[in-house]
Amino acid sequence: xxxxxxxxxxxxxxxxxxxxxxxxxxxxxxxxxxxxxxxxxxxxxxxxxxxxxxxxxxxxxxxxxxxxxxxxxxxxxxxxxxxxxxxxxxxxxxxxxxx
Numbered sequence: 656x657x658x659x660x661x662x663x664x665x666x667x668x669x670x671x672x673x674x675x676x677x678x679x680x681x682x683x684x685x686x687x688x689x690x691x692x693x694x695x696x697x698x699x700x701x702x703x704x705x706x707x708x709x710x711x712x713x714x715x716x717x718x719x720x721x722x723x724x725x726x727x728x729x730x731x732x733x734x735x736x737x738x739x740x741x742x743x744x745x746x747x748x749x750x751x752x753x754x
Contacts, residue, residue, distance in 0.1 A: 661710075661721045672706065676724070679705045683712075684719055696732055700740040711736055713744045720747060 665676050682691055683703060692704035696711065700722075703710040709732065711723040722740040 661724050664724050668708075672708065676705045676708055676710070679703060680710065680719075680721065696737050696740070698741060699744055700737055702732060711740050713740060715744070715747055720744070 665673050667673075668676065679691060680703075682688065683693075694702050694704070696702050699713045699715070701712055701714075703712060704727075707726050709725055709727045710721055711732065712719055712721045714720070720743065722743050723736050725736070
C-alpha cells in the first residue's frame, strides 16, 4: 500500500474512527507516545493500535513512514505486511545513504 493509499484508507473510515486514527498519528509524530499502544513487529518496524485498526510504520531520522493501515481480524499481523514494511525501510535508508 503506497503512502498515499494509507491516507486514502484513513479518509475512507467513518468520521469518528478517522479522527481517532489521525489523532494517534499526530501524537506519534509529536513524540507523545506514553499513552499509545505501540508494539515492535520486526527490527525498526512497529505497529500502532487504534481500536480495531493497525498502522504499520517505521521511523527514520525524524520522519515517520506509515507503510500500511488495516482493520485487524486476527491476533497476528500478516507476515507479508511486515516484510513489505522492512523492504520500504531498507529502500528509504539506502536512498538516504546515497544522497
